[in-house]
Amino acid sequence: MxxxxxxxxxxxxxxxxxxxxxxxxxxxxxxxxxxxxxxxxxxxxxxxxxxxxxxxxxxxxxxxxxxxxxxxxxxxxxxxxxxxxxxxxxxxxxxxxxxxxxxxxxxxxxxxxxxxxxxxxxKVCRLTRDDRLGPKDFEKYRLITKQGILLVRFKAEDVKSQLSVLNKGKEIQSSSSTSSSSSSSSKCPPVRLDHTAVHQLYLTTDLMQGVLPNLTIIQDWQPFKPVPTTMATLLKKDIDWMVDDVSKPAVASLCTFPYRVPVGKDWYYLNIDMYGKDLDLVKEQFLCHLERHTDTLEGHVMCQMFLDPLLWKPMAEYCQNTLSVELVKEYTEQCVVESDVI
Ligand SMILES: CC(C)(COP(=O)(O)OP(=O)(O)OC[C@H]1O[C@@H](n2cnc3c(N)ncnc32)[C@H](O)[C@@H]1OP(=O)(O)O)[C@@H](O)C(=O)NCCC(=O)NCCS
CATH class of the missing domain: 3.40.630.30 (Gcn5-related N-acetyltransferase (GNAT))
Structure with a gap:
């Protein structure tokens, strides 16, 4: 084409x-x-x-x-x-x-x-905006979906050590709960999907219907419908695909490989698109993505997460209080809008 x-x-x-x-x-x-x-x-x-x-x-x-x-x-x-x-x-x-x-x-x-x-x-023209849309815009566009934008920044090595503290805490917790109660259920960690699993989950089942906002995969500002050609395009990109449970997903996320941004020398950008409404599962997947990338990253990171608007506040608090990262801006929204092409 x-x-x-x-x-x-x-x-x-x-x-x-x-x-x-x-x-x-x-x-x-x-x-x-x-x-x-x-x-x-x-x-x-x-x-x-x-x-x-x-x-x-x-x-x-x-x-x-x-x-x-x-x-x-x-x-x-x-x-x-x-x-x-x-x-x-x-x-x-x-x-x-x-x-x-x-x-x-x-x-x-x-x-x-x-x-x-x-x-x-x-048939349609679609775009993603992060500015405040007014009545004039809504005469032109219909809203497909919106996500909250959570932007934090940190030094990769600081988050790396913070994550290892958190992991040690988790290990101690799980070993004490195993010894105190043999019946306590251990939660499964998030699953990283390979290409076959992504294809299967997004194209051959209806399982993502309840997870994706208005059935839209928004990946680093690009809103797609889960159709075969789109999935083929997405699978060519360097993205980590994650879900909590392949057989019954409640939260799914896509994370880019870090790339340099013009904000400063040695600054990288990590984009995480998070779908689903379960706060604990969102936290887990966020940590997994951070762990994977801060392992190899050096320098500074701007990490932008797009998530259900209702999860913005608790996640912002979690980022500041538990991960000790700096919040760059208050709540803003990413809006996917569409108009008919006539
Ligand atoms: C946003 C930006 C492109 C607007 O450019 P501009 O020439 O000043 O636009 P105007 O205010 O004259 O508005 C002209 C038209 O653009 C539209 N427009 C304004 N902001 C827009 C946006 N973010 N996305 C799409 N259309 C936009 C307006 O609705 C208006 O449409 P109309 O002529 O059909 O009524 C410009 O301010 C800019 O470059 N900003 C920095 C980059 C940026 O934020 N880009 C937006 C990406 S979401």
Whole structure:
């Protein structure tokens, strides 16, 4: 599904001149210009530097730039997902000096027209937002689901030692409970799924229906439907998939491998998407993900967890009081919204 923009780009001179903008397909050479206008984005957690090259190589995706007097002033990427029924909008950004002038709107409409002309079967446009949506937004979009955003930061080695303290505590607890009561039930640890198990659980059973928010897998800001093509895409990524119980899951989570973010030198980003409402199970899976990655990580980590809004407060308290990590910001929300493409 390669998107060929050339025809449509030539077909829309009206839109371009109206907005005094030119649209081009992004190339490797544009990287520095894009980074220059992305300085303050997402509080230093911009994923684009890590993904840019792979985005350009992805045949289901297009990255469009808006230019004014030849200068790059905005970017948007569109990826075709869910068997070509959905256009996923990502990476939207406008240069600081050009914000508030309607540039994002013009770029969004341009990309939408472009996709419609290439993919007449496209039905919906979906995007994930973390800003506060107002009534005007809800005239345009319907809400698919929302998750609370819990952002914490720490030094990898501090959390590593905190985790070993917690583990020692657990060992002592379990050995004393085994010796005091032979009937006490021991909880099973979370299960890390291999590709076959992921495929089986998400595609061949209904077991995830009660776990996934509105049947959506949101992985590092990307909202997908659990359909075969999507799962194939997701399984190509470096992700740890976890559940509490394969035969009857109540909590499931996806964790990225840490990647560098522009917030500072030696800063890594860990993204954990958590589904389900059981606080204890969420805590367990969170610890497992941390354990796995802090083992090899050095430097500083920004860890962002997306979870059921009702679990935000108790998890924030747990992070601060038990793990001694620093809360970076108060409660915010990740909203997955959708509009029909007409
Ligand atoms: C968010 C941002 C792209 C808006 O750009 P802008 O040109 O100033 O946008 P405007 O305020 O002029 O709004 C224009 C349109 O963009 C839409 N828009 C605003 N924020 C948006 C967002 N986060 N996602 C999608 N659309 C958005 C508005 O609804 C409006 O649509 P309309 O023309 O159909 O009414 C810009 O402020 C920016 O680059 N911020 C930093 C990066 C960022 O937060 N990106 C959002 C990723 S979720």
């Amino acid at each position: 390669k998107i060929d923009t050339s025809l449509t780009l030539r077909q829309l001179p009206e839109t371009m001149s109206q907005a005094d903008l030119q649209f081009t397909v992004a190339t490797e050479e544009d990287f520095d210009d894009i980074m220059a206008m992305s300085q303050d984005i997402y509080g230093g957690l911009d994923y684009l530097p890590t993904r840019y090259t792979s985005w350009l190589q992805d045949t289901n995706r297009i990255v469009i730039l808006a230019r004014k007097e030849d200068k790059v002033i905005a970017l948007e990427s569109v990826c075709m997902i869910d068997d070509g029924e959905t256009m996923l909008v990502e990476g939207l950004r406008v240069a600081p000096q050009e914000r508030g002038k309607g540039v994002a709107g013009v770029l969004l409409r341009f990309c939408s027209e472009l996709v419609k002309s290439k993919y007449p079967e496209v």
